[in-house]
Amino acid sequence: xSLYAIGDLHLHFQSPLKAKRQxxxxxxxxxxxxxxxxxxxxxxxxxxxxxxxxxxxGRNLEECAEDLAYIAALPGRKILLRGNHDMxxxxxxxxxxxxxxxxxxxxxxxxxFPYGDYxxxxxxxxxxxxxxxxxxxxxxxxxxxxxxxxxxKLTERExxxxxxxxxxxxxxxxxxxxxxxxxxxxxxxEEESGFTAMAExxxxxxxxxxxxxGESRFHDSIEGEKNGVRYSLVSGDYRRWMPLKIxx
Ligand SMILES: [Fe+2]
Ligand SMILES: [Fe+2]
Numbered sequence: 261x262s263l264y265a266i267g268d269l270h271l272h273f274q275s276p277l278k279a280k281r282q283x284x285x286x287x288x289x290x291x292x293x294x295x296x297x298x299x300x301x302x303x304x305x306x307x308x309x310x311x312x313x314x315x316x317x318g319r320n321l322e323e324c325a326e327d328l329a330y331i332a333a334l335p336g337r338k339i340l341l342r343g344n345h346d347m348x349x350x351x352x353x354x355x356x357x358x359x360x361x362x363x364x365x366x367x368x369x370x371x372x373f374p375y376g377d378y379x380x381x382x383x384x385x386x387x388x389x390x391x392x393x394x395x396x397x398x399x400x401x402x403x404x405x406x407x408x409x410x411x412x413k414l415t416e417r418e419x420x421x422x423x424x425x426x427x428x429x430x431x432x433x434x435x436x437x438x439x440x441x442x443x444x445x446x447x448x449x450e451e452e453s454g455f456t457a458m459a460e461x462x463x464x465x466x467x468x469x470x471x472x473x474g475e476s477r478f479h480d481s482i483e484g485e486k487n488g489v490r491y492s493l494v495s496g497d498y499r500r501w502m503p504l505k506i507x508x
Contacts, residue, residue, distance in 0.1 A: 263375050264303065264336075264503035267312030267442065267470025268343070268495045269295065273326035275317040281473060287497045292330065295501040299334045302503060307336035308375055309503060310368075312470040312494055313343025313384060313442030324348040332364040339366045339373055342384045343442040343471065368440065370421055372429040378436045378465075378507065379429030383421040385441030385455055385469065386414040387481075392448070400448065418443075419454045426462050437464040438506060444469045444481030445491065456482070459489045466506060470495040 270282060271292060282288045303309060311331060318324035331338055342349050349357065349367070357367040372379045388411040393402040422439070429437065437459075445455040445467055459467045467489050472480050478498050482491040494504050 261306045261308075261376075261508075262505055263308050263310070263378075263380075263438070263507040265310040265312055265440065265468045265492075265494045265506050266295075266496055266499055266501070266503040267341075268314040268473065268497070269311065269327075269331070270314055270317060270345070270496075271324075271327035271330060272317040273330065275319070275323050278317055279473075285474075285497070287500065291496065291501055295496065296330075296334070298502050303335040305335055308339060308380075309334060309336050310339045310341065310380065310382075310440055310468070310506075312382075312440050312468060313341045314345045314471065315340060315343065316346065316348060319347045321348045328361070328365065332361070337366065338364075339368050339380060341368050341382050341440050341442055344384065368425070370424045370428070372425050372432075372434070374434070375438070375507065377434075378438055379426075379432075379434035380438050380440065381422065381425035381429055381464075382440030383418045383425060385422070385443035385445065386411065386418045387443050387445070387447040387453065388412075388415075388449065389447065403449070415454060419458065422455065422458060426458070430462075435463070437462050439464045439467040441467065441469045443471050444493070446481045448480050456486070456489070460487050464489055466490045466492065468492050468494055468504075468506060473497055 316324040316327035354369040368382050372381045391404045392400045395401045446453045
C-alpha cells in the first residue's frame with residue numbers, strides 16, 4: 261500500500277483546450293495516454309492517488325463526465341483536490357460530489373481522508389500571483405497592490421478551509437498529517453505564509469502542491485525540508501506524468 265500524488269492533468273476529452281502551453285509544448289502531447297500507462301505500471305488497487313487540482317477544462321459536470329470517468333478508471337483509490345480551473349466543483353457542494361461519485365472518486369475540501377495512521381488534509385490554497393513588475397535582470401521591483409489586497413482575502417478563506425480540514429481530522433483522533441494544496445504555499449515574494457505556519461502548527465510531515473507549469477515556474481515556492489515539513493511540487497508537467505510517492 262502506497263500513497264502517491266500528482267496534479268494538473270487539465271483533461272479535455274469533451275471541452276476545448278484553453279492553454280496555449282498545452283497545445284505547443286511537447287510534454288503535453290498525448291499526456292492522457294502517457295499518464296494512464298504510468299499509473300497502470302505504478303499503482304495497485306491497494307494504493308491511493310491524490311490528484312492535486314486542475315483536473316478538467318470542462319465548465320460543468322456534464323462537460324467533465326469523460327474526464328472524471330478517465331480518472332475513476334485509474335488503479336487505486338482516487339482523492340481529488342479543487343484547483344483554480346475546476347469549474348465543475350462548487351465549493352459549497354463538495355458533499356454532493358462525494359455522494360454522486362461514491363465508490364469511484366473522493367473529493368477533499370472541508371473534510372479529510374484517512375491513510376493508515378495519517379490524515380490527508382487540504383484545500384485549494386491561494387497565493388499572490390501578481391501582476392509583478394520586473395527589472396532588466398528579471399528581479400521583482402514592484403507589484404499591483406490592489407491585486408495583492410484582493411489576493412489576501414482569497415488566501416484567508418482558503419486558510420479557514422484548511423483549518424476545517426485539520427480540525428475534522430484532529431477531532432477524530434488523528435495526529436499525523438499530510439497537507440495537499442493546489443496553489444504553492446508561498447508566492448514568489450514570500451519565504452513563509454499562513455499555509456506554511458499552519459503546516460508547522462499541526463506538525464504536518466509533508467505539504468504537497470501543484471499549479472506551477474513550465475520551467476520558469478517550477479521553482480516559485482518551497483522545495484525540500486523546511487522547519488520539519490517536506491515540500492514537494494507535483495504538477496503533472498514537472499513530474500513528466502509520473503505520480504510522486506508520498507508514503508509507503
Ligand atoms: Fe494547472
Ligand atoms: Fe492551477
